[in-house]
Amino acid sequence: MKTIFNHLENQIEGTETLPEGIVQLNEGTERIFTLMKNxxxxxxxxxxxxxxxxxxxxxxxxxxxxxxxxxxxxxxxxxxxxxxxxxxxxxxxxxxxxxxxxxxxxxxxxxxxxxxxxxxxxxxxxxxxxxxxxxxxxxxxxxxxxxxxxxxxxxxxxxxxxxxxxxxxxxxxxxxxxxxKSSQLSQHFVLNWISTFLIEVKNVSPDLAHKLSKFTEVLSYSYKDPNHPNSLGQEIRVVKSYLESQQFRFKEKLNLKFSINLRGIDPGEFQLPKWILMTLVENVFKHGNCLNSLHPCLISMDMFPAEYKGYSFAISISNDLNRADPVRPSGFGVKTVRRILNYYFQDRFQLFTAKSEAEFNLFLQIHYGQNHASV
Incomplete structure (x- = not known):
């Protein structure tokens, strides 16, 4: 059991030894606490x-x-x-x-x-x-x-x-x-194998190799350590590759309209926790229906100077709801995204959702202040 004496010991560890009296007092206190516990x-x-x-x-x-x-x-x-x-x-x-x-x-x-x-x-x-x-x-x-x-x-x-x-x-x-970790394939093996396969495919069909490279980019990003720094630019790029992969998967059946306007602003300068936008976009395909010819899925991203200092990023999503059997929640959805954003951005973001019997709408805006290099 930890005590206040361990804190003192850790502070001066490596510089000087503790006086004998404090060591004995620490050991005696630990014995008493252990006896109380056991x-x-x-x-x-x-x-x-x-x-x-x-x-x-x-x-x-x-x-x-x-x-x-x-x-x-x-x-x-x-x-x-x-x-x-x-x-x-x-x-x-x-x-x-x-x-x-x-x-x-x-x-x-x-x-x-x-x-x-x-x-x-x-x-x-x-x-x-x-x-x-x-x-x-x-x-x-x-x-x-x-x-x-x-x-x-x-x-x-x-x-x-x-x-x-x-x-x-x-x-x-x-x-x-x-x-x-021991029960799954090594990420290095998977990515290296796909890269080797990509080279072979490129010799046969450059267009098919391009589509495979987009999927590889999403896969590589999914393996990225979430504790490592991540930029808004990286997230946007992977979202685009993900949507292109879905387009290849569903062909002309996919009814999706995607627009992005960065206004010349480099999103790579702004930090964003990994998989925030990807979670929101992936939920469109997981819980929505983008194959409805009468109701397209709409995804738009916008980057613009804020009225007060800094810049703002906004993403808007609208999709027809999938009225088939509901998909089992993964545990990482909009509620989790909100908690993560609240941790990193506190009061510098707004996240709104609205759901009807036939449609789901989401709007997220993040404000980056002058010091936007870190979240």
Whole structure:
């Protein structure tokens, strides 16, 4: 489990060693946190043993009369039992399952029953019996104190379990990622083979080789690492190659009108996360019908100087809806695009969609400020 001491250690690592005292303190703290995470019940018992021991020592040093053994036993056993209830039942259900009302009612009933039983069992043996009101006040104060300890331990415990689960998920993700990569062809093999095939095709049919090169460009772009810098110009170029590939696929059946106006502006100077425009355009073919001779699919792109400093890019899409069996969502659609744009552009984009029974419309505008080299 991470602690604040690791942060200090990482900052000065490689420059000087930590003082021996800090190293020991760090190791001791880690052991305590590990014990809280792995053996929370034992920690609760130890806390009550320490509290009881400190209370006895104080009474012996201060010559304060000791309570009877039954009273000490009831206090100790009752405190441990209620602490276990708080830790393993009350706190998880309140904070994790949001069962506030029911759990608070249960806790109050348990405390009232415990305090009443304690009062009527132990008080008759005392010379000066306190009023039930004073007794309940003292017991409520006692309960508040040890509740603080239990809550602190529980939050350390949950944080430790969360980090442990996160670590397991990371390991599982790496395992799945490795298995996924090992189960697919290498991108270098695929692209190199297509390039070799392209050379052979070019000798037979230059036009067919040109069409194959457009598909190869889309395929190569799909393999690109999304963490690498990507430009609006690259995205636009791949969209054009994708549409040309679809034209070759559907021939004269495809009813698509595509227009682009960059007004002499170089889109390669503007950054855009990979596959943003491609997702929107691909959805036209995935969820729409571009083979309707009476309703063409319309895709237009425009780049223009903004009224305020910088430039704006806009894409507009309109398509007839495919009323056949719906396509299963891929998980990467307009909602995901919106989240990605919101992360990179915050309030510098607008994305609108409208859907009727027969038609889907989308409009996206991104504003690039003066510093448009990065998103």
């Amino acid at each position: 053996r929370p019940s034992l920690v609760i018992w130890l806390i009550w043993i320490v509290i009881t021991g400190v209370d006895l020592i104080i009474r012996l040093i201060g010559a304060i009369p000791l309570a009877s053994f039954p009273a000490i036993l009831v206090n100790f056993a009752g405190g441990v039992a209620i602490s276990q209830f708080l830790f393993f039942h009350f706190l998880p259900r309140v904070f994790l399952k949001k069962k506030w009302l029911l759990e608070f009612v249960q806790l109050i009933l348990i405390l009232v029953v415990y305090m009443l039983a304690k009062y009527f069992i132990l008080m008759p043996g005392l010379v000066d019996v306190p009023s039930i009101r004073a007794f309940f006040g003292n017991e409520a104060t006692r309960f508040f104190h040890f509740s603080v300890y239990i809550i602190v331990i529980w939050f350390f415990y949950i944080d430790g379990k969360r980090q442990e689960l996160h670590k397991k998920m990371e390991v599982e993700h790496l395992r799945l990622e490795t298995e996924h």
